Amino acid sequence: MDYNLYSQAEEKTSTRAALNKLLHFMAEEKKNLFLAMGIIMINSGINLLAPFLLGYTIDHYVQTKQYSGVLTFSALLLGLYLIGLATRYWQTQLMGGVGQRMLFSLRNAVFGKLQELPVAFFNQNKAGDLISRINNDTDKVNQFFSQSLVQFIDSIFIMLGAGIFLLSINTELGAASLGPALLLLIFTKVISPWVKRKNAASMKSTGGLSSEIQESLNNFKVIIAFNRRDYFRQRFDEANRDNYRSALGAGLANNLFMPVFTFCANIAQLVVLAFGIYLIAAGHFTIGLLISFLAYVNSFYMPLRQLAALWANFQIAMAAWDRISRILSFRTDLLTLPAPAAAALPEAPASLLRFEDVSFRYPDGKEVLHHINLDLKPGKTYALVGPTGGGKTTTASLIARLYDPTEGEVLLAGKDIRSYTPEERSAKIGFILQDPFLFTGTLRDNIVYGDAQLESLSREQLEAVIAGAGLSHLLERFEKGLDTEVAATGDSISLGQKQLIAFIRAVLRRPELLILDEATANIDTVTEQLLEDILQQLPAETTRVIIAHRLNTIENADEIYFVNAGNVVNAGSLDHAMHMLLHDKRES
Ligand SMILES: Nc1ncnc2c1ncn2[C@@H]1O[C@H](COP(=O)(O)OP(=O)(O)OP(=O)(O)O)[C@@H](O)[C@H]1O
Numbered sequence: 411m412d413y414n415l416y417s418q419a420e421e422k423t424s425t426r427a428a429l430n431k432l433l434h435f436m437a438e439e440k441k442n443l444f445l446a447m448g449i450i451m452i453n454s455g456i457n458l459l460a461p462f463l464l465g466y467t468i469d470h471y472v473q474t475k476q477y478s479g480v481l482t483f484s485a486l487l488l489g490l491y492l493i494g495l496a497t498r499y500w501q502t503q504l505m506g507g508v509g510q511r512m513l514f515s516l517r518n519a520v521f522g523k524l525q526e527l528p529v530a531f532f533n534q535n536k537a538g539d540l541i542s543r544i545n546n547d548t549d550k551v552n553q554f555f556s557q558s559l560v561q562f563i564d565s566i567f568i569m570l571g572a573g574i575f576l577l578s579i580n581t582e583l584g585a586a587s588l589g590p591a592l593l594l595l596i597f598t599k600v601i602s603p604w605v606k607r608k609n610a611a612s613m614k615s616t617g618g619l620s621s622e623i624q625e626s627l628n629n630f631k632v633i634i635a636f637n638r639r640d641y642f643r644q645r646f647d648e649a650n651r652d653n654y655r656s657a658l659g660a661g662l663a664n665n666l667f668m669p670v671f672t673f674c675a676n677i678a679q680l681v682v683l684a685f686g687i688y689l690i691a692a693g694h695f696t697i698g699l700l701i702s703f704l705a706y707v708n709s710f711y712m713p714l715r716q717l718a719a720l721w722a723n724f725q726i727a728m729a730a731w732d733r734i735s736r737i738l739s740f741r742t743d744l745l746t747l748p749a750p751a752a753a754a755l756p757e758a759p760a761s762l763l764r765f766e767d768v769s770f771r772y773p774d775g776k777e778v779l780h781h782i783n784l785d786l787k788p789g790k791t792y793a794l795v796g797p798t799g800g801g802k803t804t805t806a807s808l809i810a811r812l813y814d815p816t817e818g819e820v821l822l823a824g825k826d827i828r829s830y831t832p833e834e835r836s837a838k839i840g841f842i843l844q845d846p847f848l849f850t851g852t853l854r855d856n857i858v859y860g861d862a863q864l865e866s867l868s869r870e871q872l873e874a875v876i877a878g879a880g881l882s883h884l885l886e887r888f889e890k891g892l893d894t895e896v897a898a899t900g901d902s903i904s905l906g907q908k909q910l911i912a913f914i915r916a917v918l919r920r921p922e923l924l925i926l927d928e929a930t931a932n933i934d935t936v937t938e939q940l941l942e943d944i945l946q947q948l949p950a951e952t953t954r955v956i957i958a959h960r961l962n963t964i965e966n967a968d969e970i971y972f973v974n975a976g977n978v979v980n981a982g983s984l985d986h987a988m989h990m991l992l993h994d995k996r997e998s
Pocket residue numbers: 533772773775778796797798799800801802803804805973
């Protein structure tokens with residue numbers, strides 16, 4: 411399956427479809443959104459009523475010099491303004507909460523989705539870009555909801571109300587004053603897709619910049635050792651320049667709305683003034699009505715101008731949401747199949763794991779394994795040897811179901827490996843990688859991780875379990891034992907020590923199948939012998955698959971497979987495997 415986030419970028423999502431999806435995501439906030447909408451209506455009503463009262467006061471009390479009436483209406487206006495202040499504060503509070511909760515659940519949803527996706531997804535996408543989506547893009551959506559949405563709805567209400575007042579005070583004058591708004595509507599409709607594209611490009615380049623930073627931070631040692639600082643600086647410079655250009659482009663696109671909107675608002679004022687004065691001269695209009703009218707024109711075009719800025723924010727939020735929803739829309743293709751009917755299961759499967767005519771290709775890659783048949787029996791030790799790039803790790807990855815074969819089937823204990831849940835599978839299969847990943851925390855945290863039973867043990871109980879598994883000697887290699895601090899990124903412990911921790915972690919779980927991928931490559935020969943002894947002490951039925959370049963580490967293997975150019979053949983003896991390796995080297 412293609413998991414590349416950018417190869418789907420061509421897929422166009424309509425704003426309405428994107429908005430629907432987003433609102434669906436916000437289902438829990440519906441109540442708050444409706445409440446906020448109600449408050450906004452009250453607020454807009456107050457804003458709309460004020461100019462009318464103003465005009466009324468002028469025509470009925472100012473011009474007739476009835477100052478008590480002026481005072482009463484002024485007090486009424488003051489009361490309305492105070493209610494407006496309170497409701498505005500309330501709606502800001504309400505929507506601020508909605509925005510932050512959205513940010514919280516969006517980030518959780520994206521991060522949760524990343525935990526579900528298979529290895530292939532991470533092979534095809536850069537970590538920096540994913541981080542940018544989780545951090546920056548979700549915040550863009552939040553900003554729109556917490557800051558802009560209220561103003562957005564508020565502006566639309568006021569505009570609608572002002573439009574109705576304008577048309578009802580004087581239809582002709584009202585229609586003339588609304589004319590420029592129609593032009594704006596067409597203008598916005600035409601340029602919005604372009605603005606959204608500009609924003610998407612800007613976010614993509616922010617993701618690129620973040621990837622560049624992440625790559626150079628991860629590889630800082632190589633950069634310093636090979637004096638590649640200039641090279642990375644240049645790459646960063648290019649990414650930064652690209653980001654600058656696209657951000658500038660997006661900024662220009664977003665800022666295009668405002669001047670055009672302002673221009674149209676000014677034209678509308680001019681039209682009203684000229685036409686209004688003409689109507690007054692003809693005796694069809696009063697000065698008070700003209701003042702109210704101008705105030706409503708302002709009430710109509712002011713929010714429209716604000717809408718211009720908000721529309722830009724909306725385009726940014728929609729482009730960000732597109733990027734987020736693209737991750738959310740992925741479904742892992744490593745699904746758990748329904749378990750076969752019990753009757754179909756063999757009584758006691760003779761093999762623990764079997765490859766049946768398995769072929770595999772990485773997404774966008776050539777075929778790496780061709781029609782492999784393998785049969786791993788319980789309690790035996792298998793070695794995979796072969797030249798670099800031959801396909802050993804890929805074979806092991808298929809055994810642990812990091813990927814599914816493109817053809818053929820992998821059977822675990824007689825059942826399709828896809829019918830096991832991830833929990834069942836990881837309880838049966840242990841995997842020790844060449845460069846094991848450890849979490850920030852203590853050594854104890856790292857070995858009990860993800861295993862509820864081990865996590866519940868007290869310190870003494872855990873030490874007893876470790877001793878029972880014959881692993882105490884390994885623990886003694888760490889000065890502070892279980893309390894040794896481990897940092898995921900730093901170098902507080904050596905690679906060999908990391909492998910020891912990974913070894914303890916895997917062996918303690920007593921898997922039925924233990925895969926060691928170059929797991930002892932960084933360990934001294936004395937410790938390696940220790941590990942070898944521990945492996946021998948594993949329960950008799952444990953199957954071991956060892957990938958090793960150093961042939962002395964596989965002396966005790968029951969069967970040796972030679973993996974080369976996508977073919978896996980039984981090498982027979984160690985001598986023969988050695989011969990095949992030497993022959994292969996000479997050939998190449
Ligand atoms: N994630 C990936 N995406 C695309 N191709 C890959 C990926 N991982 C490995 N390959 C390719 O698959 C082939 C087999 O690689 P694999 O890692 O299985 O070899 P290996 O025998 O384990 O090598 P080594 O001894 O160096 O670890 C290589 O040609 C490699 O380039």
